[in-house]
Amino acid sequence: MLTKLTGGIVYDPANKVNGKKKDIYIKDGKIVNKPRNVEPDKEYNITGKVVMAGAIDLHTHIGGGKGNIARMLMPENHRIDAVAHTDIKRAGTGHAMPSTFVTGYRYAEMGYTAAFEPAVLPINARQAHMEMGDVPMLDKGGYVMLGSDDYFLRMMTAKKDQQAINDYVAWTLRAAQGVGIKVVNPGGISAFKFNQRQLDLDEKNSHYNVTPRDILKSLATAVKELGIKHPLHVHGSNLGVPGNIQTTLDSIAGVEGLPMHLTHVQFHSYGAEGDFKFSSGAAQIAESINKNKNMSVDVGQIMFGQTVTASGDNQRQYANHQFSNPNKWVCMDIECDAGCGLVPFKYRDQNFVNALQWAIGLEIFLLVKDPWRIFLTTDHPNGAPFTSYPHLIRLLMDKSFRNDMLATIHPEAQRMSTLGSIDREYTMQEIAILTRAGAAKITGLVGRGALGKGDWADITVYTENENREKMFEKPDYVFKDGEVVVKDGEVVKTVWGTTHVVRPEYDKSVEKDLKKYFDKYMTMKMGNFTISDDEITEDGRGSITVHPTVGEKV
Amino acid sequence: MTKITEVPSPFCGIGTDDLTIQADGLSIKVVENGCAVNTPAFEQAITDTSPRVDGKEVTLKQAINRAVKLLKKANQPVIGGCATDVNGMRALMALADRNGAVVDNMNFTGAKRNILAMQDSGWMNTTLAEIKNRCDLFIVFGCDLETFSPRFYERYLWNKESMFMDDTSAREVIYIGKAPSGNASTSPNKTKAQVLECADIDLPEVTSVLKALVKGNPVFAEQVAGIAVADLQEIADKLKAAKYSVVTWAAGALDFSQAELTVQTICELVKDVNASGVRSSGFPLGGKEGDQTANQVCGWQTGYPARMRFSSDFPEYDPFLYDINEMFANGEVDAFVWVQAFNTSAVPPHGGKIPTVVVGRSGMVFEEEPEVFIPVGTPGIDHAGHAYRLDNVVAIRLKKLRDSGLPTTAEVLTAIEQALVI
Numbered sequence: 001m002l003t004k005l006t007g008g009i010v011y012d013p014a015n016k017v018n019g020k021k022k023d024i025y026i027k028d029g030k031i032v033n034k035p036r037n038v039e040p041d042k043e044y045n046i047t048g049k050v051v052m053a054g055a056i057d058l059h060t061h062i063g064g065g066k067g068n069i070a071r072m073l074m075p076e077n078h079r080i081d082a083v084a085h086t087d088i089k090r091a092g093t094g095h096a097m098p099s100t101f102v103t104g105y106r107y108a109e110m111g112y113t114a115a116f117e118p119a120v121l122p123i124n125a126r127q128a129h130m131e132m133g134d135v136p137m138l139d140k141g142g143y144v145m146l147g148s149d150d151y152f153l154r155m156m157t158a159k160k161d162q163q164a165i166n167d168y169v170a171w172t173l174r175a176a177q178g179v180g181i182k183v184v185n186p187g188g189i190s191a192f193k194f195n196q197r198q199l200d201l202d203e204k205n206s207h208y209n210v211t212p213r214d215i216l217k218s219l220a221t222a223v224k225e226l227g228i229k230h231p232l233h234v235h236g237s238n239l240g241v242p243g244n245i246q247t248t249l250d251s252i253a254g255v256e257g258l259p260m261h262l263t264h265v266q267f268h269s270y271g272a273e274g275d276f277k278f279s280s281g282a283a284q285i286a287e288s289i290n291k292n293k294n295m296s297v298d299v300g301q302i303m304f305g306q307t308v309t310a311s312g313d314n315q316r317q318y319a320n321h322q323f324s325n326p327n328k329w330v331c332m333d334i335e336c337d338a339g340c341g342l343v344p345f346k347y348r349d350q351n352f353v354n355a356l357q358w359a360i361g362l363e364i365f366l367l368v369k370d371p372w373r374i375f376l377t378t379d380h381p382n383g384a385p386f387t388s389y390p391h392l393i394r395l396l397m398d399k400s401f402r403n404d405m406l407a408t409i410h411p412e413a414q415r416m417s418t419l420g421s422i423d424r425e426y427t428m429q430e431i432a433i434l435t436r437a438g439a440a441k442i443t444g445l446v447g448r449g450a451l452g453k454g455d456w457a458d459i460t461v462y463t464e465n466e467n468r469e470k471m472f473e474k475p476d477y478v479f480k481d482g483e484v485v486v487k488d489g490e491v492v493k494t495v496w497g498t499t500h501v502v503r504p505e506y507d508k509s510v511e512k513d514l515k516k517y518f519d520k521y522m523t524m525k526m527g528n529f530t531i532s533d534d535e536i537t538e539d540g541r542g543s544i545t546v547h548p549t550v551g552e553k554v
Numbered sequence: 555m556t557k558i559t560e561v562p563s564p565f566c567g568i569g570t571d572d573l574t575i576q577a578d579g580l581s582i583k584v585v586e587n588g589c590a591v592n593t594p595a596f597e598q599a600i601t602d603t604s605p606r607v608d609g610k611e612v613t614l615k616q617a618i619n620r621a622v623k624l625l626k627k628a629n630q631p632v633i634g635g636c637a638t639d640v641n642g643m644r645a646l647m648a649l650a651d652r653n654g655a656v657v658d659n660m661n662f663t664g665a666k667r668n669i670l671a672m673q674d675s676g677w678m679n680t681t682l683a684e685i686k687n688r689c690d691l692f693i694v695f696g697c698d699l700e701t702f703s704p705r706f707y708e709r710y711l712w713n714k715e716s717m718f719m720d721d722t723s724a725r726e727v728i729y730i731g732k733a734p735s736g737n738a739s740t741s742p743n744k745t746k747a748q749v750l751e752c753a754d755i756d757l758p759e760v761t762s763v764l765k766a767l768v769k770g771n772p773v774f775a776e777q778v779a780g781i782a783v784a785d786l787q788e789i790a791d792k793l794k795a796a797k798y799s800v801v802t803w804a805a806g807a808l809d810f811s812q813a814e815l816t817v818q819t820i821c822e823l824v825k826d827v828n829a830s831g832v833r834s835s836g837f838p839l840g841g842k843e844g845d846q847t848a849n850q851v852c853g854w855q856t857g858y859p860a861r862m863r864f865s866s867d868f869p870e871y872d873p874f875l876y877d878i879n880e881m882f883a884n885g886e887v888d889a890f891v892w893v894q895a896f897n898t899s900a901v902p903p904h905g906g907k908i909p910t911v912v913v914g915r916s917g918m919v920f921e922e923e924p925e926v927f928i929p930v931g932t933p934g935i936d937h938a939g940h941a942y943r944l945d946n947v948v949a950i951r952l953k954k955l956r957d958s959g960l961p962t963t964a965e966v967l968t969a970i971e972q973a974l975v976i
Contacts, residue, residue: 093857
């Protein structure tokens with residue numbers, strides 16, 4: 001079947017198409033060149049409408065144990081957002097941490113076609129994939145968390161060579177079926193189990209005698225040497241601590257030019273100046289990102305309102321539990337592997353710190369120059385639920401709207417922020433880079449986030465509207481693998497996306513020592529730890545797409 | 555005859571996965587690492603192979619048709635039990651969503667005590683591997699752990715080697731409430747567990763006083779429920795001196811009114827120990843017959859744990875109103891589906907009085923034959939699947955051990971759900 005989208009204004013930065021009127025042809029789920037002498041079976045007249053690839057969220061907590069604890073923790077937050085079933089949609093609940101079905105529907109209804117869970121604990125990876133298996137509409141994948149797991153830390157203490165570390169990283173990635181490697185508060189989650197309540201970049205884990213700097217370097221090297229396209233995904237040390245900008249700058253210096261992605265960098269860009277000893281580090285962080293081309297960031301913008309923070313960083317979550325609102329929180333130490341912490345949070349525009357956090361995020365967005373190295377996230381649900389993206393896009397694209405909003409926040413925060421003096425407005429093409437082309441490139445996805453010949457037909461069609469929030473919250477059409485799945489902002493067909501993974505080679509003999517370790521210290525056999533492909537595909541809906549490593553032929 | 559090693563168990567809750575079994579046709583024998591819970595559960599023979607309607611053997615299709623007929627005309631259908639694997643639970647939720655049913659896990663009345671405490675103030679918990687490698691002080695509140703889980707001590711406290719302790723036999727075990735029924739808690743160096751006995755009903759008072767002592771609040775009484783306050787002070791001191799204490803309880807065993815408040819006291823006590831400057835973690839016991847599995851799947855699909863309903867086309871959660879025993883007592887149920895793929899002796903409550911469909915493990919014996927009985931395979935024996943361990947983080951991959959030809963829970967419930975569409 002041949003489908004034609006006629007007359008759209010196409011923003012396809014991957015192919016350097018910037019707002020050009022262009023017809024798109026789809027056959028067998030993929031984009032094809034205009035075929036000769038063949039009439040389309042189906043034509044969509046979208047003259048003058050904005051066409052982009054389906055959006056990709058590279059950092060959103062949509063699957064895994066801590067998210068489910070967050071859901072269970074807050075029944076009152078679901079009650080205000082009950083979602084009834086329809087003939088084609090399952091029932092569920094929304095708000096800060098929506099149910100899996102509602103997550104898939106709402107992402108698709110905003111024009112998204114892929115989302116990545118950034119904190120897959122290897123021991124909990126099965127759950128992450130099962131939850132994502134119940135997220136309809138989207139492609140998905142996960143970054144596998146290492147760096148506070150005892151096996152890795154023992155290797156570090158024993159000064160195992162980089163090759164051995166690489167083999168372990170690749171083995172774990174394969175066993176947990178991931179597409180990238182993440183580190184959260186490097187070594188800090190482990191340190192908390194030894195009763196260290198904080199851990200600076202050059203502070204030693206009291207048991208292992210290794211520092212977060214050592215861990216960052218080792219894992220970033222492993223990711224590079226294994227050819228994993230997504231740079232080491234880093235949730236840095238000292239999240240949320242006033243003055244942590246220095247830690248963040250030192251971490252950037254610490255990886256010595258290796259590719260590194262700093263996630264929710266807003267939470268790591270705080271100075272300690274001013275009457276309240278809390279200030280913006282946005283200018284410094286942006287300067288460093290602009291200068292260091294090995295770096296990329298996503299922002300983790302906060303929005304005002306109720307949410308829940310869900311993190312693997314139980315050390316910092318424990319420290320922040322005093323701010324929980326409502327006052328209930330969960331921390332867990334997990335399986336000599338990692339941990340998690342859930343702290344409900346209500347960001348308020350009249351609270352100085354929260355107001356400045358909001359401004360810092362926007363400053364970072366506007367001061368980082370290269371749109372291919374910065375990504376649009378709220379670290380869902382930590383900064384805000386993902387449903388706030390259209391509002392965020394308006395803040396980025398519309399200076400007068402942004403300044404109107406700025407005028408409503410805590411006056412001292414306004415005074416402490418340079419936001420009002422920044423003139424930049426994001427262009428349509430830049431939004432397409434942040435949310436599509438750039439996101440696909442940095443996660444190593446082949447054939448996604450782009451609208452060239454041979455790319456998968458994940459396509460979103462919007463009606464141009466001066467009010468960018470209105471425009472981006474309700475696409476006219478979303479195509480997933482060539483099929484119309486959303487019309488006028490409503491899901492019209494349920495589909496199930498693929499799971500993206502990457503599988504660098506490793507020396508199989510790594511299992512010899514691992515098997516002994518599992519038998520001696522773990523609570524599960526090594527063979528039962530590894531996730532087989534059929535666990536993801538046996539329900540008849542799931543599938544696995546393996547992406548190439550650097551240098552590998554497609 | 556086939557020998558299968560590294561077999562994980564969905565029965566014991568602690569996810570033992572070192573069993574060796576021998577399969578000979580339909581017969582299963584646990585030949586290594588069995589226990590009083592797992593061995594009989596694995597070895598249970600298959601008796602029923604075909605479904606029954608009104609006590610007469612029928613085809614699967616006929617049984618499904620009758621179930622559909624019964625559910626179609628129901629005003630308030632209820633799905634109870636919810637004892638199955640992840641895929642079974644997924645199908646159960648789809649059916650409930652379609653049919654506007656109440657979903658109630660059979661262990662929820664116990665689990666509710668934890669969930670209410672968690673939803674009110676949260677907790678700090680840990681998992682089995684952390685206990686195995688770190689725990690130096692282990693306190694059991696109101697539970698006979700070795701009956702609950704015969705191999706717990708052997709696997710997670712008296713393990714020979716641990717990463718962070720030179721000598722695991724130096725671990726200290728203390729019971730508050732019930733005394734242990736055997737010697738599993740006795741350390742390999744022959745040290746017996748310290749026991750401060752009291753009745754279950756006195757646990758609210760005893761835990762409150764211990765919490766006060768941990769916080770350093772003055773306690774003027776000298777005795778509480780027959781326990782010397784000085785003894786409790788000693789335990790408070792031990793908690794504050796330990797490197798990584800673990801406090802455990804079984805919500806199901808705290809069978810007294812408003813036991814959630816006792817769970818909350820225990821959880822807050824753990825927080826207080828952490829606030830005092832040392833590490834401590836809670837460890838709720840459960841995870842049997844798919845109860846964590848039910849809560850997890852229900853949780854990610856609806857946002858709520860497994861006592862909720864779809865009667866208004868959207869999920870509603872109420873840990874009290876949708877208790878099926880209450881609903882039966884109030885005459886609120888007009889069709890009942892009981893799903894129990896693990897345990898033949900867990901038969902439906904109030905079977906027979908209300909039109910009932912049982913999707914159950916082969917071998918169930920009913921006092922009153924339900925209108926429809928569909929024997930299904932057991933996850934981890936008759937088909938592969940996934941089940942959650944008690945610590946709620948680890949899902950185990952269950953293996954298929956024999957070819958019984960019995961359908962899975964998921965197949966049966968999906969067939970019913972699909973037939974409801976038409």
